[in-house]
Amino acid sequence: MSDDALSGSKAPTARNFFSALQLDTRLLGMIGAFVVLCLVFNVFTDGRFLTPRNIFNLTIQTVSVAIMATGMVFIIVTRHIDLSVGSLLATVAAVMAVVQTQILPSMIGLGHPAIWILAILAGVIVGVVIGAFQGWMVGYLGIPAFIVTLGGLLVWRNVAWFITDGQTIGPLDETFGKIGGIDGTLGTTASWIVGLLATAAVIALQFVSRRRKQSHGFPIKPFWAELTLAGLMSAAILGFVAVLNAYEIPTNKLARIFEARGETMPDGYTLGYGIPYSVLLLIAIAVVMTVVAQRTRLGRYIFATGGNPDAAELSGINTRFLTVKVFALMGGLCALAGAVAAARLGFSTNDIGTLDELRVIAAAVIGGTALAGGVGTIYGAILGALIMQSLQSGMAMVGVDAPLQNIVVGIVLVVAVFIDIIYRKRTGA
Template sequence: MSDTALPGPKGPAARNFFAALQLDTRLLGMIGAFIVLCLAFNVFTDGRFLTPRNIFTLTIQTVSVAIMATGMVFVIVTRHIDLSVGSVLGTVAAVMAVLQKEILPQYLELGHPTIWIISIIVGMVIGVAIGAFHGWLVGYQGIPAFIVTLGGLLVWRAMVWFITSGQTIGPLDETFVTLGGVGGTLGEFWSWVFGVLAVGAVIWLQIASRRRKASHGFPVKPMWAEVALSGITTVAILGFVSILNAYEIPARKLKRIYEANGAVLPEGLTVGYGIPFSVLILIVVAVVMTLVARRTRLGRYIFATGGNPDAAELSGINTRFLTVKVFAIMGGLCALAAVVASARLGFSTNDIGMLDELAVIAAAVIGGTALAGGIGTIYGAILGALIMQSMKSGMAMVGVDAPLQSMVVGIVLVLAVWIDIQYRKRRGD
């Protein structure tokens, strides 16, 4: 083995540093590109892009696409595609809206505390059922996923119109709306509590992982590298919480909140929004999907099938039923994204979720999911969704026309795939 095969004392210090941290260089490149993107937009917008208000808005706008992008990772990893996610979102949102405004009030009084719960449960069931049906057509009937989901895009988008009779349905249930972002947040104190608990959980997982590797005789990172990673993670989590807490509730709105509770707003009092409930939903989805991908038999089967479908089937994996499961998960995540998207708007419109399928696929691909299958990460897809939304938001703030925005997004998508191909060629994948 040559001296350059492993980083050693003779190599550059930076290379040794990152090698010791054992971080994915592609992920580091994405994070670096995202930072540069944000700094550039901040310069062109005279410092408005990186304000707490815009970061808060950017965060809640990213959630619905990011939720679906985590499911798209599984779909693409198994060498399929789903073009219907935006239409499925629209259908589920329409069903939930009609349940809340027209059907359930006939049996329960308007504003009943169970209305929003029932509507979400029904919406989730419908989303999973639609996804499973798509998976059955692909897995058991042999119809290419591109055709099935292209048909689904048209059918379910038309279904939105039939369900709502072409009308906007709303306003939605008040409790339901809190799941969308601005209407429901943890507040400053509980956001800090969540941040501290999150830091503690990350550090505990690092310690547990280190002990597990050591007990099995696997190599572990140097202690200084573990401490450095813990420090970076702590700064990132608490910094994010600090930014969201810095976005203050407008004085007029805060005054109305106090008056509604029969109190008087103290002079000079300011209160931050904190972490939105929708972001908490995304965090839970990210954790669960990561655990499924890395720690469960289902996750191993998904990546094994994507890597080599024939070998996976010969090894005893029921790839047909696996396809149904993957698309059912995708449908369930579309339903969850419908909850967040419609709650953020407070209404269900006929164009809700329109073209989201393109944003979702782009987020997964930009995040490192290989279209050839077998490779993809949940955190990469979420970062890809954040990059996509940052580009859209930044260009809108700069004043870039919508057609030019679409051109830029298309160029970035193709460029991301090209970079991914070159990166894998260099690694020999």
């Protein structure tokens, strides 16, 4: 018996096409809004917005906020909020900068290959400890998360100032700097390999999931719908790789690379950047966080607590310790985001991460995370971060002043929450 017969499907028609795909209407709406946003800015910038160069820059600019947004999903799902993420990022970035420029060189030598690893490890440890401390105050002392993290917003920003004595710390370790993006990419060949492997993995996971549902007697999509989704995802992955590969390294920079090798660059030689290391880090974090949310006991506890805290506690979930875990995870993600942000700049400044708390919360909410708790997705938060960064980058390219950009972002956040409220009332979610 065929898969289509087992699923009870019919040949695709215009009427049942989208229903058969079983796509999340919210996700479709977000993708549609993102596409419209890109097309509008592309028109107003005379075609400069959708160039490979701008898409590459937009990608690496989104990473740090997107990393923190994945953690903010868990925070908001458990009915809390974290207003300190931008300031915490500044603190851990300062720690990592001081460790790799002042402490480790005197201990293991300047330029040691382990410096960047130890610096990031130090930042992650500090971030986790600070996050756990804030979670302890929320979970065990009963202080509202809004107050704890509002205090953290003020405290950690100024702790960062004291760590650096108010100075800009740099230049940072050369290997560490590759995490930032433009100076650290896979190159075209490796990017195609990664793209093909990712495509194969996505298709394999999709059909493994189909077979698992089929073996347990659960409803499944028509086979043509599975093929359509596989084709769409494959096109998105390979198209993304193609765009990043199309952004070519400047000729003078290529010439310097060949010169450093003692070689002469061939006439007409070109080379694309490929996928940045920071994007690979974001993808890895997204996969891990999605697995945690959907496949682990911790994830089930997080969403159960957000759905009904009292029932979760009565069922035996230690909601206080769970709060500590969630905030500690947020702190660790702030450290990784801080590493990406500082590496992209090449140094650590006192104003790094300013207003990131707004961008991170907005990304999570625009991505479908309910402020009432219990509902949220990792991929939605990342798409929300991309929409936010596209909005800001597009306004900057058009020539909108920074204060007006923040006004627009604030309005978008309020409108997104309002739309979320209406959507949940109509769908009963």
